[in-house]
Amino acid sequence: MTTNINEMIPELSNPSVYMRDPQRVQEILQSMMKAGSNTLQVISDFDMTLTRFEYNGKRCPTCHNILDESQLISEDGKEELKELLNTYYPIEIDSSQSIEDKLPLMVEWWTKAHELLIQQKIRKDGIATAVGESEAKLREGYQLFFDHLHEHSIPVLIFSAGIGDILEEVIHQAGVFHPNVKVFSNYMDFDEDGVLKAFKGELIHVYNKREGALLNTGHFQELRTRPNVLLMGDSLGDLTMADGVQDMENILKIGFLNDKVEERKQSYLDSYDIVLVKDETLDVPNAVVLYLTGNK
């Protein structure tokens, strides 16, 4: 008797789940399962993928927003950062513009925002409080996700265009910054007095997640024996995060579609294997990981 994908993973029949080709998803999952969890690695975006998009009807902050809305920023600075968000975020998610057209505008957004943050003379020792006082929340089920991957020694790369120092503090405060987790992101550079003076390295924005320092870091070299990838993102820009993986055998792409659902649904279905529409949980990724580790 042939197994149905919903029998394999019942969570794939949740109302938030959409798949262009369930048969193909089933084949990928079976192939990855057969290869064994010691061949698996997870590559995930952070903001709005591992963190919630909404809570109690209110938007949750990204790494940048955690700082933007904190006590570390003056009232004028907050206004300017909000204006940037209101100008550029609609462009980021506009499905009528091509990624090529958006690229220079995204560089412009990140550059202006980082310049403003530097002008604010942010202190390193204020970051933990800013994160603690923020409304940022990891998605429901995060504990199982991180703990299970850790228990099974599955490497997790969090590849984020957010701010690395903030991101690390969020997962540290949640108690899930386990040793199998590596972060690639924009990191702050502080002077000897602990005041923000610059951002380190090449800028990572939402549409250049294959470029920059990542390919030269040796990260993917270390993981050559892990040719099966579970990729998770919330933007079409996240689809290239695994481009550095050599000799890839299988990749399963799970996409969270949080905003402008009707306009963007078709493009997400065309690009991601599994699309989760307005789903604030990690229930489906957790079910996939449990299946792939033989715990289901």
Ligand SMILES: Nc1ccn([C@@H]2O[C@H](COP(=O)(O)O)[C@@H](O)[C@H]2O)c(=O)n1
């Ligand atoms: N000044 C900025 C710049 C970007 N954002 C948002 O951050 C997200 C990028 O982080 P990922 O972990 O998702 O790569 C992106 O979705 C931008 O909307 C921001 O809030 N402020």
Ligand SMILES: [Mg+2]
């Ligand atoms: Mg994101």
